[in-house]
Amino acid sequence: MSEKYYRVKTAAKLIDPNFSARTLYSWIAKVEKRTTYHFLRKSILRNGIPVVQILLKEEDIQLLKKLYSLRNKEKKDLTAAIFATFLSPEELDERLTMERNIF
Template sequence: MGEVLYRVSSAAGEISPDFAVRRLYEWINKVEYYTKGAYLFRRIERETLFVTRNQIVLTKEDILRFRQVYRLCKEKNIQLRLAILQCFAPEQYKELQEKEDSLI
């Protein structure tokens, strides 16, 4: 048995009951942008009646990371960009923190 994959629509509810699907799509795009492609989500081809399109699927690990981003933003009031880097690209986050510390 392989890895369990979640559609974005079902993953949004796993993050938080009030988390919107559209918001998750926005966050997925931001993760790929802020990490400069270092973190890419899996896409599978899905055939419908006349169209073949890519569908983003998430792993349980992805969902846990998004849940952590959500908590950091909501509870600790951390900027979304910093929360994404902290959870999805910790080495980039460390470099950013070091640069900011050297400026002060």
């Protein structure tokens, strides 16, 4: 059985029915900017024009659900929620140690 992939618009509704695709696109960009995590991009033809589309796997959606929960239910800062979700415990500890040592 092959792995399923979801468009951002579909994934946003799987995360929460009221979650907008635009916000999810923004979060994806911030995750990729602040961590080493990358989402799959695929070039497709739309009306003969190549368009890059982000495709999310089930594991991506589970991580984004966790991020959504930390951000919207626990009211964590978005960057802190991204770090807690997408960094390994070692990377998170290293990042926090570095930030504590900045004066």
